[in-house]
Amino acid sequence: MPKSATDIRHFIIAGVLVAITTVLLDLLLKAILPMPVQGSHQAQVIDQLTSWHLTLIAFLFSLVVVIMLYSLFVFRKKDGDESEGAHFEGNTVLEIAWTVIPLIVVFVFGFFGVRALSDVTRAAPDEITVNVTGFQWSWLFEYPDSGVASNELVLPVDRAARMDMTSRDVIHSFWIPEMRVKQDLVPGMTTTLRFTPSVTGEYTVDCAELCGLSHYSMVAPVRIVEQAEYEQWLAERTAGTAPALAQTGDETDADTDVETDADAQSN
Amino acid sequence: MTLWSLGLVRGVVGQIVGFAAGMALVIASRLLFGFDPVWNQEPALVGGIIIGSIGFLIGVGALTDWFKWMRGIETPLHHGPPHGRPAWTRYFGVDYNHKVIGIQYGVTGIILLGIGGMFAVIFRTELAASGFQFLNPSNYNTYLSMHGWAALAAILLGIGGMANYLVPLMIGAEDMAFPRLNAFAFWINVPGIITLLMSLNYGWDGGWTVYPPLSVLGPVGYQFTFWAVFLIGLSSILGSLNLIVTILRMRPPGMSLFRMPIFVWAVFATSLIQLTATQFIGQAFLMLSFERLLGMGFFDPDKGGAPILFQHLFWFYSHPAVYIFVLPGLGIISEILPVFSRKPLFGYRWIALSSIAIALVGFLVWGHHMFTSGYGEYLRVPFMISTLLVAVPTGVKFFSWLGTMWGGKLSFPTPMLFVLGAISVFLIGGLSGPILATTATDLFLHDTYFVVGHFHATIFGGFVFPFFAAIYFWYPKITGRMYDETLGKIHFWLMTPAFWTMSLGQMSVGVMGMRRRIADYDPALGVEFGHVLVTIAGFTIAFSVLLMIYNLLHSAETGRVAGNNPWRSRSPEWQIPSPAPEHSYASPITVVGEPYDYGIPNSTYVHMAPLAAADD
Numbered sequence: 101m102p103k104s105a106t107d108i109r110h111f112i113i114a115g116v117l118v119a120i121t122t123v124l125l126d127l128l129l130k131a132i133l134p135m136p137v138q139g140s141h142q143a144q145v146i147d148q149l150t151s152w153h154l155t156l157i158a159f160l161f162s163l164v165v166v167i168m169l170y171s172l173f174v175f176r177k178k179d180g181d182e183s184e185g186a187h188f189e190g191n192t193v194l195e196i197a198w199t200v201i202p203l204i205v206v207f208v209f210g211f212f213g214v215r216a217l218s219d220v221t222r223a224a225p226d227e228i229t230v231n232v233t234g235f236q237w238s239w240l241f242e243y244p245d246s247g248v249a250s251n252e253l254v255l256p257v258d259r260a261a262r263m264d265m266t267s268r269d270v271i272h273s274f275w276i277p278e279m280r281v282k283q284d285l286v287p288g289m290t291t292t293l294r295f296t297p298s299v300t301g302e303y304t305v306d307c308a309e310l311c312g313l314s315h316y317s318m319v320a321p322v323r324i325v326e327q328a329e330y331e332q333w334l335a336e337r338t339a340g341t342a343p344a345l346a347q348t349g350d351e352t353d354a355d356t357d358v359e360t361d362a363d364a365q366s367n
Numbered sequence: 368m369t370l371w372s373l374g375l376v377r378g379v380v381g382q383i384v385g386f387a388a389g390m391a392l393v394i395a396s397r398l399l400f401g402f403d404p405v406w407n408q409e410p411a412l413v414g415g416i417i418i419g420s421i422g423f424l425i426g427v428g429a430l431t432d433w434f435k436w437m438r439g440i441e442t443p444l445h446h447g448p449p450h451g452r453p454a455w456t457r458y459f460g461v462d463y464n465h466k467v468i469g470i471q472y473g474v475t476g477i478i479l480l481g482i483g484g485m486f487a488v489i490f491r492t493e494l495a496a497s498g499f500q501f502l503n504p505s506n507y508n509t510y511l512s513m514h515g516w517a518a519l520a521a522i523l524l525g526i527g528g529m530a531n532y533l534v535p536l537m538i539g540a541e542d543m544a545f546p547r548l549n550a551f552a553f554w555i556n557v558p559g560i561i562t563l564l565m566s567l568n569y570g571w572d573g574g575w576t577v578y579p580p581l582s583v584l585g586p587v588g589y590q591f592t593f594w595a596v597f598l599i600g601l602s603s604i605l606g607s608l609n610l611i612v613t614i615l616r617m618r619p620p621g622m623s624l625f626r627m628p629i630f631v632w633a634v635f636a637t638s639l640i641q642l643t644a645t646q647f648i649g650q651a652f653l654m655l656s657f658e659r660l661l662g663m664g665f666f667d668p669d670k671g672g673a674p675i676l677f678q679h680l681f682w683f684y685s686h687p688a689v690y691i692f693v694l695p696g697l698g699i700i701s702e703i704l705p706v707f708s709r710k711p712l713f714g715y716r717w718i719a720l721s722s723i724a725i726a727l728v729g730f731l732v733w734g735h736h737m738f739t740s741g742y743g744e745y746l747r748v749p750f751m752i753s754t755l756l757v758a759v760p761t762g763v764k765f766f767s768w769l770g771t772m773w774g775g776k777l778s779f780p781t782p783m784l785f786v787l788g789a790i791s792v793f794l795i796g797g798l799s800g801p802i803l804a805t806t807a808t809d810l811f812l813h814d815t816y817f818v819v820g821h822f823h824a825t826i827f828g829g830f831v832f833p834f835f836a837a838i839y840f841w842y843p844k845i846t847g848r849m850y851d852e853t854l855g856k857i858h859f860w861l862m863t864p865a866f867w868t869m870s871l872g873q874m875s876v877g878v879m880g881m882r883r884r885i886a887d888y889d890p891a892l893g894v895e896f897g898h899v900l901v902t903i904a905g906f907t908i909a910f911s912v913l914l915m916i917y918n919l920l921h922s923a924e925t926g927r928v929a930g931n932n933p934w935r936s937r938s939p940e941w942q943i944p945s946p947a948p949e950h951s952y953a954s955p956i957t958v959v960g961e962p963y964d965y966g967i968p969n970s971t972y973v974h975m976a977p978l979a980a981a982d983d
Binding site: 104105106132133134135136142145146149150153154156157160164167168171174175176177180183184185186187188189190192193199200201202203206207209210212213214216217219220221228231254269270271275277280281282283284286287288289293303306307308309310311312313314315317319333 | 444452504505508543572573574576578579580581584585616633668669673674675708709710711712713714715716717737739740741744747751752756758759762763765766767768770772773774775776777778779789790791794798799801802804805806808810811813815871874875878879880882883885886887888889961963964965966967971
């Protein structure tokens, strides 16, 4: 083992160890952080950025921890050795390097971050608009184009959806993990969330903002279906064959709504 | 000696009497002005909280000297234990010695950390399986919320303990600049804590963030929380003012700013944030209290208010507050590493200035807590960039620590182990930050358990581990005896792997779809195994901390005598006897060298008059 702390061999050994650890850690991180089904176009963008983040995390974690562990083993004090370590107080070139390089990385990630953000929030021409109302502790989905109201969110696959959302009481937050994106519902204002479902299936929309006693159970079913099935579902609803709930989207009668919805929830 | 001679007992009695008087005052006013009904629970309780807290301060004696000043009576500072009572009683009453106040802060902090941790262990156990085991949603939410504020208040107290005990010692000052203000700033925490714990009786369910309208509609327990935080915040403001003045005005000859021990830099940066940001949470919580009490619609859209306004005010303090929590701990890491590496602190000036940089950038990033809140969409971009920038000064610290260890002569007693543990844990916390900063990925992870994992890693790495390192490191200076090294190492080797498991487990269940702050979860998520692991880890951490407390209590009696400087440190506090005497320095000190010049033979940091002159 080389004696001097600035011997080049130390840095070569540590460098190789950092590289190996980075690869292993990257695999490990992606194994212990399994994402839900990639259910929307936005999810692809977000998962790509997440993957870059995890690789960067694996590298930086390895860099610090490997060099730290290397020092702990190689530069540990021998028994009875009361001498001091090598005297160096710092290195301005190194300090500037590890200020400037991270700064560049920050701006690179900033650039990709902004690009991903604009990708996941971009409006599409042919959007389906759903008016979403959150209240303690349930959801109401209204389709303004057809006048349908429902406690279940049904959307066609591969078509952009736009949620115009508000809350009747406290702050809630709209989150379908498979779609990735999330947006708060705030009383007194309308917030918007866009996503384009890409995989058919049954999901749930969960309230992600603590909203009181039954926050944990503020969950509504979501179905992503083929366009034809979606149209059929809308038609059944408009024809009045569905439960009476479709009539209760009236904002002026909030109390009845809550009761009806609570009933529907418990069914 | 009677129980009544203990300030704490008089304070509690004062608070009870004051509480009753405050309630009576409100009832009497309502009667007088013809309000109907005369009995209204909420205003009566708030009256009780306010007058009760003043009652505590009068009872404990924190205002006594100031009352005397009003009447023109001289109040010379009393040094040493109180007359005619055992020495330990000084810790239970108003005492102006910064070392006593430091211990009062530290011990209260540990007790409160235990209470906060206990809440966590309770609801953690509930989460080990889906379905409801022994809690219902109502007390789950209350415990969760209590865990937040109890632990945060404990951290503020722990920081106060380290800063008050160490800063005057490290800069060779006789005491803090304003000893009475110092005692007042400590004691105002106690009625605050009592008030916070009283909220349990009524419950509150908003989490520590208490966003309106939920916190306006919820149970009356919220009022206790608002006022408790207000009182504890007042302590932060007064304490930080005192520290800033002490650091700027009471350094010895020769100690330029860049020759201060690095921990003092960290406290200075922390105090700048505390002094300038704490008002915002105090104000925001008062506004909530008045909205409930008087119907002022600050945050109510029906009355012209805005719910999101609260979030801005809250995070304008609460994000910088995270740096309040971690900067002193990072300072402890920088302080202890050179001693056990036997090498100078690598890049002293860069580390010192990086603390200031973190403090300043910390004021520009609050909006990253609000990416999903519904504020102007264009705001997401500047907050994304400013948040990522925090990585730069933080990285400087990590790399400089590596530079400090590289080529040293490293030894690993318990304090050093906790410093290394702190670095590894803070690294987990720091590296899981940028993924929450780039808005698109945050839209996924926001309000999930990933955030819980990130936050706890930051706080454990930035506060809890360094705090424990500091306790073990300065224990010989405080008690004159050495802690039990074996127990200390067991504590470390239980707590650190348990914490890694907990962190990764929380992040893992978060990514899988586990939301934050839910009393129950769907077993279909597949997160039950993760929760079991996290719960086991939580119990392990709790047990290891109990081991530490046993070690500290037991070793104070039986530990071997430590001597003045068991760590061969250059810092001035290690050149005086252990335990540190009443007047720390027998004669004024002069700084003649650099603080961390390990490896230069015969160099010293401070010059002291020979101990023979010490005849106090």
